[in-house]
Amino acid sequence: MTTAAPISTRALDHPARVEIRLEGVLHALSDPMRLRVVRQLAGCEPGLDGLSCSQIDLPVTKSTSTHHFRVLRESGVIQQIYRGTAKLNGLRRDDLDALFPGLLDTILTAATAQAERTSAP
Template sequence: MRTLEHPEPGVLRLETVLAALADPVRLVIVRQLANGCEDQACIAFELPVTKSTSTHHFRVLREAGVITQHYRGTAILNNLRDKTLNERFPGLLDAILRADA
């Protein structure tokens, strides 16, 4: 079974998370996941970028610890790590989502 690497909660860095969330396309992804759309395949997101650029944005979010990704068949499904982010950086995710709204 194929797996993707995710950072452990204890090694998440604020500057890395903020840099990942600084891009408008990545904020669209995070907002959609925050609105209860769990286990969404990458193709379920309507993004104004090419497929390869979309893949890059998902990878940046995963490597920063903002989302988790796992394979289901050939699809990669995405989930927001909201519990982890709220434990590590209390209120950060809510503040970013409110500010961007």
Template sequence: MATVTSSRDLPHPSLEEIRLESVLHALADPIRMRMVRDLATTDGGMSCSAFDVPVSASTATYHFRVLRESGVIRQAYKGTAKVSWLRQDDLAKLFPGLLDSMVEASTRQSGRLGEAS
């Protein structure tokens, strides 16, 4: 796992450490998939507080950690806010088309089931 240089740095797997089964596990949860869909619609990162998910802050923190440790997202502190970005380029190198397909399928399912985006 990547080296953490200060208490404000968050560990992220290197490209070589990202495994398909971890990514699929992270994307299998509906709350995490919703977070990924939200990130896929932004050009920049999103602060954790900007996500509208039906879970407590501590549960959201857990979901962000699963996404980060699997290599789906990158997180960094910007001032007092923790900001998240999709690792789209990294995932596209390792698993071409996977993230785009998952986001598209999840968006279609959400619309089909009448769920909030």
């Protein structure tokens, strides 16, 4: 008899949609590393649960990476869920688009143009 891997009961705190504040989102997106995370998550295929932290390559220490993910989660930009021992990250696009129509797309477009202009990932 085979048993499935247990689903983690660990839950992370996320702000409810009504608690997401524009200044928090803008602060979270003002850091180049956090913007890099959001750009990678925005490029994920629809229907995926997200990317694990280890799938997102950041040129920083693990503790700094953890800090960036926490700022993004606490501001309401991303959602994190545990799948086994992996923490999956997904963009809260529906919430952000409902609260701040066009903001995320505008920022992603500008970030892509800047990356192309400066040849930065």
